[in-house]
Amino acid sequence: KAGVTQTPRYLIKTRGQQVTLSCSPISGHRSVSWYQQTPGQGLQFLFEYFSETQRNKGNFPGRFSGRQFSNSRSEMNVSTLELGDSALYLCASTLRTGSAGELFFGEGSRLTVL
C-alpha cells in the first residue's frame, strides 16, 4: 500500500510569491490534514478536509488556504509569502474524520522563503 505522497519535497521561493503544495493520501483514506512544522513552534494544525469539505481550520491567516478534490487528493496554497512561512509542511491522511484516529504522515514539503 503506497503511503502519503507529497510534492514537491523541497522548494525555494521569495517573499511575495505564492506556492501550491500537493498531497496524495493513502488509497481509501478520505480525510486529509495539513500541519506546519517549525523549530520554534513545533507542529501546528492548518486545516482538515473530508469529502472535499473543510472540516476544521487552525489559527493561520487567510493567506493559507487549501482544497480537496473528489479523489481525496489535496492541495494547500500560501499566497504573499513571508520569511516566517519557511517551514516543513506535512500532510496526513486518515480513514475518516470525526475522531482522531491514526494519522499517516507524508515526508513533507520543505519550503524556504528568501
Add this chain to the structure above:
Amino acid sequence: TQLLEQSPQFLSIQEGENLTVYCNSSSVFSSLQWYRQEPGEGPVLLVTVVTGGEVKKLKRLTFQFGDARKDSSLHITAAQPGDTGLYLCAGAPAGQGGKLIFGQGTELSVKP
C-alpha cells in the same frame, strides 16, 4: 487556546539508561497519541491512549494517560541508539474532528 507542554525538549543519554518524557496540559483530551519522527520523514504513530489511567506497553516503551486525561508520559527502559529521534505527543480535543494539538517535541539522542 489548548496547549500541550512537553518536557524535556532535549535529552542526551547513554545506551542502557532509562528516561521519561512528559506531556502536560490544563485541557482535557478525548485521546492522546505519541509519534516518533526521524530526520527527513514524517511522524509515525507509536500509540494511542484513550481511557484515563490507561497504560500501554510497546516492548521497552511504556505509555500512560493521566486519570483526568490532561497529561501523559512516555517511559523508555534501557534505551538503545535506535531509539534516537524526535518524540511528539499529540492530544485530540473533544469535538474537533481529526485536529491534533502537538507538543513541542523531545529530541532524544542515545549514545552507544
